[in-house]
Structure formats: structure tokens, C-alpha cells
């Protein structure tokens with residue numbers, strides 16, 4: 158990663174960023190409010206006044222997003238009945254590639270969807286992590302509620318889906334926990350139900366980093382301090398929902414992507430680093446054995462697949478918020494939802510890293526298809542270099558830390574197939590694949606109750622599909638020739654009929 162330009166530490170972050178030469182510039186916005194302004198300028202923000210917190214905001218978002226083909230707006234809700242003007246919610250942060258690109262500090266336009274994953278992967282390759290920097294104060298401390306004043310229902314906390322029974326303050330959030338054995342602060346997006354103004358749930362699936370932290374405290378009979386940030390820089394949220402390696406703090410990673418440290422204040426109750434410009438933060442404690450029934454909640458696979466079971470909750474000790482706070486939300490539902498691209502891009506870049514870390518050559522693209530939530534349908538594009546290469550790639554992609562959780566279909570295709578174009582992937586699966594030799598099954602893999610097909614013991618089975626041309630036939634040029642238009646004829650016709658092709 159290029160070294161940041163030297164600037165005076167006394168300059169505020171926005172000024173320092175503006176001084177960065179254009180070529181060196183990383184993430185161009187500062188915090189959630191600046192992000193919203195930039196999205197507005199891009200023509201991708203919709204403002205809606207008067208929608209109710211009780212199912213109207215969630216349903217409106219689903220209706221605007223479900224058939225949007227990657228073009229849904231971000232939605233800023235205001236004037237929520239029962240709440241003061243200015244107490245807002247933001248939905249749909251990542252339902253366009255442009256907004257993901259803005260968030261990651263990458264170019265905004267791409268020819269193919271997989272090109273943004275390539276750009277992100279390359280950015281990660283050259284990046285050095287940067288630790289957060291403590292500052293004395295920040296807007297998150299505009300309002301601090303303690304003791305009897307604590308009330309998380311001060312904000313227009315929604316019931317998201319029609320069949321949900323409770324309000325959820327945490328969906329597009331970051332739950333900060335500390336490893337009891339090291340100084341690793343993990344940030345994970347985990348859902349948080351509201352029981353009352355001072356009691357909040359937190360559902361963390363087995364194997365997730367926050368869950369490993371909590372299990373360690375509870376095994377020792379200790380309570381766990383926790384901070385839930387419910388309105389923040391979209392970059393921190395995106396990283397919190399991405400499968401970063403164990404032991405890596407999302408703060409350090411965000412600093413690396415920005416090229417400068419994230420500014421944090423010390424949480425008054427937890428002492429944890431809290432984003433200085435966060436919108437809403439809940440600090441509290443989870444106590445071993447203290448549980449409440451959690452759910453039902455419309456889940457990321459698009460079902461009510463998760464049982465309502467007793468889960469640990471958080472006793473809220475302090476609430477911090479900015480004046481006119483913005484609660485960030487991300488209800489998930491049947492496809493396509495606003496997290497399809499977030500997981501498609503963030504998770505795919507992590508799988509790409511893992512494939513290369515295992516020494517696998519000629520990885521040309523990875524894409525998690527938006528209609529199949531998270532890593533349920535991952536397609537990988539390679540240039541085959543040796544017999545067995547395709548099978549190598551399938552097994553690593555399906556079992557590396559970034560691809561292992563709750564996958565279902567992993568498919569490998571050749572270099573002439575755009576792995577982010579579902580039509581092309583289906584064509585390869587239909588014409589280069591033999592059901593007897595080109596399938597492997599993985600049994601008893603890492604799953605969870607969120608999967609309606611989960612098996613006793615909480616496992617799932619999954620399928621690996623080799624949709625590459627058989628290596629020997631490809632190497633000998635013995636596979637049938639593809640019907641296509643050559644690059645030369647394409648270029649000639651584009652020049653000759655420029656107007657016609659410009660409008661397609």
C-alpha cells in the first residue's frame with residue numbers, strides 16, 4: 158500500500174483526506190452522513206417521510222429492492238410516527254454496486270460485476286492494516302444516557318417483517334466484543350432484538366467470532382462486556398458483515414482501506430474503542446445463564462427457519478447518540494435483498510484471498526450470486542493449468558473460513574465464462590458438466606438453524622460442481638467450438654453501427 162502523504166496530526170480528518178493526491182486517495186467520504194450526501198449526489202438516495210416503524214419501513218424497502226436488479230435506492234426514513242423529526246432510519250445501503258464501490262473507495266463503474274471483486278481483491282493484496290486512533294471526544298457523545306435514563310426505544314426501532322413479533326434495533330449494526338485472551342476487538346453484524354428499553358438480545362451463530370468470544374467468557378463463569386453500534390460508517394458495517402480472518406480487527410482493516418486510522422472514543426461503560434462519529438451505541442453486559450426467548454425473525458435465507466429459543470441478552474448500561482441520530486437497518490428476505498451485493502462482493506474477495514493463500518494459480522474471478530444468499534451459490538472462474546486444478550479450487554473455496562459457513566453450491570468455470578453472469582454459468586453447467594464425474598458432495602459441513610434444510614446436529618450437506626471443459630480435451634483442443642462473434646467482428650460492427658450499439 159502506498160504511504161499516506163505527511164500531514165499535520167492537528168488537521169481534521171476531512172481536511173487531511175482532501176490534501177491526499179488524487180492517485181493516493183482511498184475512501185473518499187467521511188462517515189455515514191457524508192456517505193449519504195454523496196449517495197444523494199449520485200442520484201441513489203430516496204427520502205421517505207411518514208412511514209411507520211411497525212412493519213412499514215421494512216416492507217417498503219423490500220418492495221423497492223426485490224426486483225431492482227442491483228438498482229435499488231438507499232432509503233432515508235424521517236418523520237416516523239411517534240418520533241421527533243430528525244430521528245431517522247437508513248435502509249438499503251448496499252443494494253447497488255456503485256454504493257459498495259463508494260464505500261470501499263474503489264472506482265464506481267465496472268463492465269462486469271466480478272470486476273469490483275477483482276479490484277477489491279487487489280486492494281487487499283497491497284494493504285497494510287492501520288490501528289484505530291483514540292480521540293478525546295466525538296459526535297457520538299452528543300447525548301449520553303445512563304442509569305434510569307437508559308432507553309433504547311428513544312429511537313424509531315422497527316418491526317421489520319410482517320410475521321416478526323418484536324422490534325430489532327440491530328441488523329445493519331456492529332457488535333463489538335473483546336477476546337478475553339488477547340487485545341483483539343472483533344466487530345460483527347449480529348441481530349439485536351429489543352425486549353424493553355434496558356434489555357436487548359444478540360443472536361450470534363456458533364463459530365462466529367463474537368460467539369467464540371462470548372463462549373470463552375461464559376465457560377469461565379464471567380460476564381462479557383459488549384458495545385452494539387447501530388448507525389455508523391458503512392465501511393465498518395460492511396467489514397463487520399464480511400468473514401475477515403480470525404484475530405483481525407475490522408477497525409484495523411478499515412484503517413488500511415482508508416489509508417488512515419479510524420478515530421475512536423473510549424466507551425464510558427466498556428472502555429472499548431467506539432467510532433467517534435457513530436450515530437447510536439448501546440453498551441452493556443451479557444451474563445452467563447441469563448437468557449430470554451429470541452425471535453421469530455425473518456431470516457437471511459428468506460424464511461422463518463430459525464427456532465425461537467432462549468438466548469443470552471444484554472443488560473444495557475449506557476446509550477450514546479448523536480443529535481438527530483440515524484439508525485441503520487438491513488432486514489433480509491427472499492431475494493434479492495439489500496445484503497446480496499454486500500455478501501456477494503465482500504465474501505467473494507475473501508474467498509479469492511484464501512484460494513491464493515493456498516497456492517492455487519490462475520484464479521480469475523469469484524462471485525457469490527445475489528439470489529442465493531451469502532455463499533449459497535459461489536462461482537469461481539479459473540484458467541485450468543493442470544488436471545485436477547478445478548477440483549482443488551472447489552474444495553478450498555467451499556471449506557476456507559470465508560466460504561465454509563452455510564454454503565450450498567460451489568461451481569467452477571473456465572476463463573471464457575464470466576462467473577458473475579448467471580446465464581453464462583448456467584450455460585457452462587449445462588454443456589461442460591457430467592453428473593457422474595463432475596460432482597463432489599461435502600457432508601456434515603458448518604451450518605446453522607437459519608438453513609431450512611439443516612440436519613440433526615446442525616450440519617448441512619453441499620454440492621461442488623466442476624463445470625469446466627475436461628482438462629485433457631481442453632489442452633488438446635478437442636472440445637466443441639463455441640458459437641460466438643469474434644472480438645474483431647464485434648469491434649468492426651460497433652464502429653460501423655455505433656448509434657445502435659450505444660443504445661443497447
Ligand SMILES: Cc1cc2nc3c(=O)[nH]c(=O)nc-3n(C[C@H](O)[C@H](O)[C@H](O)COP(=O)(O)O)c2cc1C
Nearest residue numbers: 345346347348360361362365366367398399400487
Ligand atoms: C444484515 C445482517 C445481519 C446479520 N445477522 C447476523 C446474526 O444475527 N447472527 C450472526 O451470527 N450473523 C449475522 N450476520 C452475518 C455476520 O455478520 C457475518 O457472518 C460476519 O462475518 C460475522 O462476523 P465475524 O466473522 O467477525 O464473526 C448478519 C449479516 C448481515 C449483513
